[in-house]
Amino acid sequence: MADRMLQFVRLDQHQPDKRPATARREDFAEIYQEFAPQAAAAQSSRCSQCGVPFCQVHCPLNNNIPDWLKLTAEGRLEEAYEVAAATNTFPEICGRICPQDRLCEGNCVIEKDFGSVTIGSVEKYITDTAWENGWVKAPKPRRELAQSVGIIGAGPGGLAAAERLRMRGYQVHVYDRYDRVGGLMIYGIPNFKLEKEVVLRRWKQFEEGGIQFHLNVAVGRDITLEELRVKHDAVLIATGVYKARDMAAPGIGLPGIVPALDYLTASNRAGLGENVPGMASGTMNAAGKRVVVIGGGDTAMDCVRTAVRQGATSVTCLYRRDKANMPGSMREVYNAEEEGVTFEWLGAPEAFLGDAAVTAVRAHRMHLGLPDATGRQQVQAIPGSSFDLPADLVIMALGFDPEDLPKAFNEPALPVTKWGTLKVDHRTMMTALPGVFAAGDIVRGASLVVWAIRDGRDAAETMHSYIEQKSAALAVAAE
Ligand code: FAD
Numbered sequence: 001m002a003d004r005m006l007q008f009v010r011l012d013q014h015q016p017d018k019r020p021a022t023a024r025r026e027d028f029a030e031i032y033q034e035f036a037p038q039a040a041a042a043q044s045s046r047c048s049q050c051g052v053p054f055c056q057v058h059c060p061l062n063n064n065i066p067d068w069l070k071l072t073a074e075g076r077l078e079e080a081y082e083v084a085a086a087t088n089t090f091p092e093i094c095g096r097i098c099p100q101d102r103l104c105e106g107n108c109v110i111e112k113d114f115g116s117v118t119i120g121s122v123e124k125y126i127t128d129t130a131w132e133n134g135w136v137k138a139p140k141p142r143r144e145l146a147q148s149v150g151i152i153g154a155g156p157g158g159l160a161a162a163e164r165l166r167m168r169g170y171q172v173h174v175y176d177r178y179d180r181v182g183g184l185m186i187y188g189i190p191n192f193k194l195e196k197e198v199v200l201r202r203w204k205q206f207e208e209g210g211i212q213f214h215l216n217v218a219v220g221r222d223i224t225l226e227e228l229r230v231k232h233d234a235v236l237i238a239t240g241v242y243k244a245r246d247m248a249a250p251g252i253g254l255p256g257i258v259p260a261l262d263y264l265t266a267s268n269r270a271g272l273g274e275n276v277p278g279m280a281s282g283t284m285n286a287a288g289k290r291v292v293v294i295g296g297g298d299t300a301m302d303c304v305r306t307a308v309r310q311g312a313t314s315v316t317c318l319y320r321r322d323k324a325n326m327p328g329s330m331r332e333v334y335n336a337e338e339e340g341v342t343f344e345w346l347g348a349p350e351a352f353l354g355d356a357a358v359t360a361v362r363a364h365r366m367h368l369g370l371p372d373a374t375g376r377q378q379v380q381a382i383p384g385s386s387f388d389l390p391a392d393l394v395i396m397a398l399g400f401d402p403e404d405l406p407k408a409f410n411e412p413a414l415p416v417t418k419w420g421t422l423k424v425d426h427r428t429m430m431t432a433l434p435g436v437f438a439a440g441d442i443v444r445g446a447s448l449v450v451w452a453i454r455d456g457r458d459a460a461e462t463m464h465s466y467i468e469q470k471s472a473a474l475a476v477a478a479e
Contacts, residue, residue, distance in 0.1 A: 004073050008046040013115030014039065016125075021338040025308050028191040028271055030096070031335065035125045037075075044072035047117045048110055055104040055119060060454045061087045061094075065104060065119055072122055081130035084123060089160040089453050090202065092131065093185065095124030096194050098450050099298075099329040131201065139209035145169040147467050150232035152176075152219045155183020156449045157440025158238035159202070160456030161463070162211050168464055172211045173232065177218035180272075181206070183240055185449065187265045190302050192309070196272060220408040229435060233470065234463045237422060237431070237438040238456060239405065241446050245398040251352030258284060260299045260397035267306050286312040292361045292389050293317050294349055295397030301332040303395045304341045315341045316389055320348040320366045320379050348379070350386065352394065360388045400446045421445050429459045430466065437463055 017033045024031050035043065047069040055065045064083050071080035084091040100106070100120040108116035130136050148171035151158045158174055159181070166172045180186050181203040186196060207213065219225060219239075228235050244259040246252070266284035270276045278284030286307035293303045296319035307315045317336070319326060322345045326333060337343070346366045353360040365385035368377040402420040406412050415423040415432050422431055422438040429437045439455035441447055 005045055005047055005049050005070060007042070008048060008110045008114045008117070011042055011046050013046070013118060014043060015118050016121050021340070024192065025339055028309055030195050031192055032096075032121065032124075034128060035121060040122055040125045041073050041075060043118050044069040044122050046110070046114075047073070050109055054107040054109060055117075058107040059104050060448070060450045061457075063087050063091075063104070063123075068126060069117060069119070069122060072126060077126060077129050078133070078135050080126045081135055084126055085130075085136075089163050089457065090156065090449070091123050092127035092198055093156070093194060094450050094453070095120050095122075095127060096198070097189060098448065099331070101329060101331055103450070136205070138205045139163045139166045139211070141167055141169040141210075143169050145171070147171070147233040147471065148173060148231070149463060149467075150175065150228040150235045151238060152225075152228070152236065153183060153238035153240060153440070153442075154178070154181040154213065154215075155238060155240050155440060155452060156185060157240075157442075157452035157456040157459075158183070158236065159206065160453040161236050161238065161439060161460040162206065162456075163209075164457055164460030165463065166206075166209055166211050168460075170233075170464075170467075173214060174211060175214045175217045175219055175223065175228070177216065177221075179215050181213055181215070187268050188261060188299075188302075190264060190268065190306050191271050192305060193302070196268070220410065225409040225411050225414075225436070229433070233467045234435045234437065236456075236459055236463060237405070237436065237442060238440045238452070238459075239403075240441040241400045241402045241421075243401045243403050244396065245401060246396070247349070247398060249349055249351050251354065251358065254352050254354050254358040255283075255356070256354070256358035256392060257352060257394045257396065260293075260295070260303050260395050261400070263395050264299070264302055264306060267310070286310040286315070286393055288313060289392040290390050291315045291393045291395065292391040293395045293397055294361070295319065295399070296321065296326040296328060297397065297399060298328045298332060299399075300395075300397035301328050301336050303397050304336050305332075305339055307393070307395070308336075308339045308341060312393075316344055316391075317341055318344045318347045318349060318361065318363055318389065320346065321368060321377070322346055325368070325377065344389065347387075348381065350381075353388065358391055358394050360390045361394055362386055362388050400441075402442055402445070405442070419445060428462045428466070429455070430462065435466060435470070437466075 016035045053066045068080040068083040104119045105116040151174045154176040162172045182199040266276045266278045270279045291307040291312040347363045351362040365382045366379045369380050406414045437459045439459040440452035
């Protein structure tokens, strides 16, 4: 191994090429290119094969990263894929959109002195190669079971559970109010981070494996939770968080102010070839407009970069803290800067100006004060610091809260936390309703795809145990 691995002493860190910002601004294609095979092997060989691999420890899926890096360095790509896929339902998606700088790569021991191993890009390379070579198989079980499960939500949480349970042989039914599978991976995250074909091919494979999707079905509207509980042996709620946070300010209701997810969904639907009314009418289209995006998370970064690609005349991100305190991935901030986005740090909106439609955002400067109980510096407005940002389109990206699920599902016995997320027993992931489990953002609050996958896989295991115990108890009772 010694001559093949630990090459960080000799080889510099190298990411796959990124398309130039001038070209990226013109289309919605992904911005990172693929590694050439030799480059992937060389970059993998930089791994120091730590005894305690912090990359793995800090991966929510505990991906066996050192092993698949070593296999890639040795050119054993099919085995590398198998190791990567053993712990992750969608390694090609995590390779593209995980904030590796905060997870695996941010904890790589050679990061400080040599630059981390480019784990995310290698993961993407391995899995894309696996797809090209037909190594990725539909989840077909060896035997069929009579029991069935109902999964509400076809996002990464629900899909990860669906795949695991199908592999065990269950009859898996996934219900989603959207018309496509993927949740935020299809309608939230833009193409330039995750091309939709990557999600659509998984959907196709899951159907080939026998997972049954019931689309355009909103639980609470078209079918009740109670009906699903009667129909299935266990139910998983993986509905994500969709209630956009709002703010109170003069002029907030003016035309031209839109919620981030509506804006991104319109763009993603248009990218999928749909005729989206808001794109034609211009309400959801930044072309020719001065755009201000309010917020500093990943959603805000997706909005500013979408607006650039739609042909906005200017794009400004208004964020109340400074760059160092942005919640979004720093890599995405750099990408946005490269693509021409202007950042107004330490600025918060105080009013939206305009008569028939918004024409400007009035903002004031903020000062970062002492940390609060959570350790985060408090923001304070600086008196007399108002300034105006001209705007024809304002996109509000202030974060998301859970919808009122007990009300939507007409199930008052479904307990929620003070934040509105579902309360579960964290050992079993079961809610207070027997046989009803929950996973993903609806339990954690707005989080990451990788955490939703982890939750979905964990929930699948505990749902399986629950069904087995229930079946055993019924068998004893029948004797
Ligand atoms: P979701 O993906 O939200 O899926 C929930 C599904 O449930 C949806 O399909 C919805 O239609 C369905 N549903 C909801 N209610 C009902 C109902 N009553 N009946 C039937 N179906 C219902 N994470 C990353 O790791 N990297 C990123 O780069 C990243 N970028 C993001 C960009 C944006 C704009 C947003 C909004 C989020 C981003 N995230 C990112 C976060 C990530 O997308 C989520 O954490 C993840 O998708 C949560 O998965 P989930 O399965 O819990 O929920």
